[in-house]
Amino acid sequence: MTDPNTPAPHENLQTSSPGVGGVEPVVSGIDLDVEKAVPDASQKSYSQGQLVLRRFLRHKGAMTSLVVLLIIVVVAYTSIGFGPFPGWWDKDFSKAANVVNGGRPTLQLWPFSLGEHPLGQDDTGKDYFALAMRGTQISLMIAFVVGIGSTLIGTVIGGVAGYFRGWVESLLMRLTDLVIVIPLLVLAAVLGKIASKWGVIGLAVVLAIVTWTGLARLVRGEVLSLREREFVASATAIGTSPTRIIFKHILPNTIGVIIVSATLAIASAILLETSLSFLGYGVQAPDVSLGKLISDYQGAFSTRPWLFWWPGMLILVIALTVNFIGDGLRDAFDPRQNRSKD
Amino acid sequence: MAKFILRRLGASFLVLLGGSMLLFFLVTISGDPLADLRESNADNKEHLIRQRTEFMGLDTPWFQRYGVWLGGIAKCVTLSCDLGTNMNGTDVGSLLGNAAQSTLRLVVLATVLAIVIGVIVGIATAIRQYSGFDYVVTFLAFLFFSLPVFWAAVLLKEYGAIRFNDWIREPTFTLAQIAGTAIVLAVILQGVLGGSAKRRALTAGATLVFVVAAMSYFSATEWFRRPMLGIAFVLLVGLGAAVGATALFSGIRNRRVLYATLGTVAAGTASHLIVLPLLEKGGWGTIFGLLPVALLVSAAIGWFVGGYSRKPATVLSMSVAVIMGMLTIADVASRHWASLLGLKPRPISTIGSQTPNFAGGFWESFLDKGAQIILPTIVLTLISIASYTRYTRSSMLEVMNQDYIRTARSKGLSERVVIVKHGFRNALIPITTIVAFDFAGLIGGAVITEQVFGWKGMGELFRTGLDHVDPAPVMAFFLVTGTAAILMNLVADLAYAALDPRIRR
Numbered sequence: 001m002t003d004p005n006t007p008a009p010h011e012n013l014q015t016s017s018p019g020v021g022g023v024e025p026v027v028s029g030i031d032l033d034v035e036k037a038v039p040d041a042s043q044k045s046y047s048q049g050q051l052v053l054r055r056f057l058r059h060k061g062a063m064t065s066l067v068v069l070l071i072i073v074v075v076a077y078t079s080i081g082f083g084p085f086p087g088w089w090d091k092d093f094s095k096a097a098n099v100v101n102g103g104r105p106t107l108q109l110w111p112f113s114l115g116e117h118p119l120g121q122d123d124t125g126k127d128y129f130a131l132a133m134r135g136t137q138i139s140l141m142i143a144f145v146v147g148i149g150s151t152l153i154g155t156v157i158g159g160v161a162g163y164f165r166g167w168v169e170s171l172l173m174r175l176t177d178l179v180i181v182i183p184l185l186v187l188a189a190v191l192g193k194i195a196s197k198w199g200v201i202g203l204a205v206v207l208a209i210v211t212w213t214g215l216a217r218l219v220r221g222e223v224l225s226l227r228e229r230e231f232v233a234s235a236t237a238i239g240t241s242p243t244r245i246i247f248k249h250i251l252p253n254t255i256g257v258i259i260v261s262a263t264l265a266i267a268s269a270i271l272l273e274t275s276l277s278f279l280g281y282g283v284q285a286p287d288v289s290l291g292k293l294i295s296d297y298q299g300a301f302s303t304r305p306w307l308f309w310w311p312g313m314l315i316l317v318i319a320l321t322v323n324f325i326g327d328g329l330r331d332a333f334d335p336r337q338n339r340s341k342d
Numbered sequence: 343m344a345k346f347i348l349r350r351l352g353a354s355f356l357v358l359l360g361g362s363m364l365l366f367f368l369v370t371i372s373g374d375p376l377a378d379l380r381e382s383n384a385d386n387k388e389h390l391i392r393q394r395t396e397f398m399g400l401d402t403p404w405f406q407r408y409g410v411w412l413g414g415i416a417k418c419v420t421l422s423c424d425l426g427t428n429m430n431g432t433d434v435g436s437l438l439g440n441a442a443q444s445t446l447r448l449v450v451l452a453t454v455l456a457i458v459i460g461v462i463v464g465i466a467t468a469i470r471q472y473s474g475f476d477y478v479v480t481f482l483a484f485l486f487f488s489l490p491v492f493w494a495a496v497l498l499k500e501y502g503a504i505r506f507n508d509w510i511r512e513p514t515f516t517l518a519q520i521a522g523t524a525i526v527l528a529v530i531l532q533g534v535l536g537g538s539a540k541r542r543a544l545t546a547g548a549t550l551v552f553v554v555a556a557m558s559y560f561s562a563t564e565w566f567r568r569p570m571l572g573i574a575f576v577l578l579v580g581l582g583a584a585v586g587a588t589a590l591f592s593g594i595r596n597r598r599v600l601y602a603t604l605g606t607v608a609a610g611t612a613s614h615l616i617v618l619p620l621l622e623k624g625g626w627g628t629i630f631g632l633l634p635v636a637l638l639v640s641a642a643i644g645w646f647v648g649g650y651s652r653k654p655a656t657v658l659s660m661s662v663a664v665i666m667g668m669l670t671i672a673d674v675a676s677r678h679w680a681s682l683l684g685l686k687p688r689p690i691s692t693i694g695s696q697t698p699n700f701a702g703g704f705w706e707s708f709l710d711k712g713a714q715i716i717l718p719t720i721v722l723t724l725i726s727i728a729s730y731t732r733y734t735r736s737s738m739l740e741v742m743n744q745d746y747i748r749t750a751r752s753k754g755l756s757e758r759v760v761i762v763k764h765g766f767r768n769a770l771i772p773i774t775t776i777v778a779f780d781f782a783g784l785i786g787g788a789v790i791t792e793q794v795f796g797w798k799g800m801g802e803l804f805r806t807g808l809d810h811v812d813p814a815p816v817m818a819f820f821l822v823t824g825t826a827a828i829l830m831n832l833v834a835d836l837a838y839a840a841l842d843p844r845i846r847r
Contacts, residue, residue, distance in 0.1 A: 178357055178360045178361050181824060182361050182365055182820065182823075183782055183783050183785065183786025183787075183823050185783075186365070186786050186789075186804065186820065187365070187368075189804075190365065190368045190372055190808060190816070191368065193372045193373065194368065194372045267488065271490060271491075274490055275490065275491060275492060275790055278490075278492045278790065281808070291490070291492075294490070294493055294496075295492075298492075301496060301500055308493075311493075312490060312493035312497075316485075316490065316493075319487075319489075319490075320484060320485060323484050323487060
C-alpha cells in the first residue's frame, strides 16, 4: 500500500533499519548513534542495556514520573495494608464512623498536618483516604495485570503471525481484525459484564483479552522485517527450532517496542478500567476502584466536592506518570527520535 | 485502484460479519434476559415471560436468533432494513434513527474540530520544536491523553454549564479577569508566532491592547446578552480568511488567486444583505439550498479571475465562500441569542441534547441545540486533539528531516512552500490513517460522554440493551460503528490516492 519512502506513524519507526547488517541480535540502528549519545564512549564501553538505562535515567520527565508513581504505589499498598499484611493507617475503608465537621478534608499544607481524615469522609463517615487507597490498589492491580497480559498475548500472536506467514498469519491477523472492528469500549463493556461475577482478577484477564491487538500488529511488522535478516537465516541453517529462533533471536530485537507498548498499555488500562467501572460494567461492589468511587460520588459534587476530586486526580496522576515513563523509555530505546537538533 | 478498494471492502465486510456474530453471542451469554421478570410479583408474570420470550425468540438457540437478525439486515439491500425488535417489541430501527442522529452530530463535530485544531497545533509545534510553546503543548497533550473522560465531563458540567449560566445573567468581566486573560493570550501568541525579541514584544503588546479593548467593550455593553456580529464583522473576518488562505496556500504574490478570493468576499458580503431576510425565517432547506449557489458563484469567480493559476484560485474561492456562508449563519444566529435567553434563562443545561418541548423558532432551537452540544464536544475534542497533535508533530518532524526537504530549501523555495507543499502534504498521509482508525472508536467513546451529559443517543441504546441482555439494540449500535469504520477506511484509501500520486495505480 504505502511506499517505504513515505513516513510511517512513529510507532513503526522504533528499532530495525534493514541497512545495518547486525551479526549479533542487538537492537539495530542504535549502535550507530552511540558516539553521538555518549561522547566519552572511547573511554568506557557500555552494553546495550546499560546504554538504554543511562538514557532513561537522564530523562528528567520520566524520572520525576517514576518517583511520583513509586510514592503512590508504596503509599497505596502499605497504608491500609494488602491481603494479610496490616498497614500503618489506623482506619478501615469499609467501616462507617461519626462524620466530623461535615466530612471536610483535614489535610493542611502549611503548616503541614494530616489531621484525622486527610481526604475527608463520605456521607456515612468512612475515611476517604482509606477508601481512595483501596481504590488505587485495585485500579493499579488491574492495570498491571492488563498491561502484562495484553503484552504477552500481543507478543505471542504478533510473533507467531510474523514468523510463520502463510495461513497462520492470515488466520491470526483476521482474528486481530475481528477484535479491532468492535469498538474497544463496547467489547470491554460486554465482556466486563460477563466477567464481573469472577471478581477483580476476572475483569483484569478479560480486559487483557481485548487490548492486545495494537501490539500484535506492531510486533508482526517488526518480525516480518527481522526474519529476513542474516542472523535468522544462519540460525535456520544450523537447524534451530522455530520456537528458539522466535524467542532467542527475534523477540529480543523487538524488546524496545514491546516494553514501550506495555507501559502505554498500563496507562490506557487504568483509563479503560475506570471508565468501565464508571459505566457500571467494571469493578462491582463491595470492591472499590477509582472509577467506581467517581461513579458513586458524582452526585455529591455540589455538597462534598472532595469525594469527587481525589479519585479523579489520582487517576490523572497515575495515567500521566505512566505515559511519561513510556515516553522516556521510547526515547531511551530509540535515540534516533531523540533530541536531534539540527 | 478500484480493484484494490473493492478487495479491501470485501475483506472488511467479512470481518464485520464475523464481528457481529461474536458480539451477538457475547451479549446473549452476558446474563439472563428474564431475570427481572422471574423476581417480579406481578399477577401476569407467566404472560409477561411468554411475551418477552416471543419478542426475543428466547425459545430458539442463539445462532438461530442471529440468523433471524442477519436476515433482517440482509433486507437492507432492498432498502427495507429490519433491525429487529427490542425486549418490549419496539422496532429498533426507529429507535436507532433518533439516537444515531444526535450521536453522529456530536461525533462528527468533535472529529472535525479535533482534526483542524490538532493538525494546526501539531504543525506549529513541529515548526517551533523545543520552544517553550512546544513543551507546553506536549505537556498538555499528555495531560489530555491521561484525562479520565467521565471525570472531565462532570467537571465541565460544573464549571462550563452551571457557573456559565450564573455568569450570563450579568455578563461583565472584572478588571482582574480582563488583565489575566490578556496576559495569558499575549504570552501564548508571542510563543506561537516567535521571531526576534523585538517582534515577540510587539506581538505581545498588540495582543494585550486588543484583548483589553475588546473585553472592556464586551463587558461595558453586556455584549454577551445581546451579541451582534453585523456585516462589518462578516466582511472583516472574510477578508482575513481570504488573505490568510491565499498567503498560506498560494503566496500573497499570486495576484490572480488574491483577486479571486477577494472577489468572493465582495460577492459574499453583497449577498449577505440579500440573504438575511431569506434566512430570517430559517430552515435547513434554505441553508442547504443556498450552499450550492454560493459554491457555484465562487467557483465561477475563481475560474474566470484565476487565469494562469485557475485551479488553486477556484478551490480557494470555494473555501472562502464556505467560510463566508458560516459567518453569515453565525451572524443570523447571533441576532437570536437574546430571544433564546428570554426563552431559556440558563442557556446551557446539563442534561440532554436539546430542551424538551422547546417553544422557539428555527434559530432559537438551532442555538438551543448548539448550546447543548458545546460541552460534550469539548470533552470529546480535547482527548482526540491530544493524539492528533502528537501524531502530526512527529510525522511532520519526520518529513522535515527528509532529503527532499533539504533539496527544496537548497533550490531556494520559500519556507512557506517548503512547509505547506513539500512537508505538510507528505505528513498528512500517516495522519489520515490515524483519523480513519479513530472515528469508529470515538463513537464508542461517546458512550461515556453521552451518559454524563444525559444524551438520548446511541450510547444509551447500547447501555440499556446490554443491561437487559437485549442483543438487537447493541447490534444496531455495532452496525453504525462498523459501517462508519468501513466508510472511513474507504475515505482514507481515497485520501492516500489524492495525497500520494505513487499509489494511484
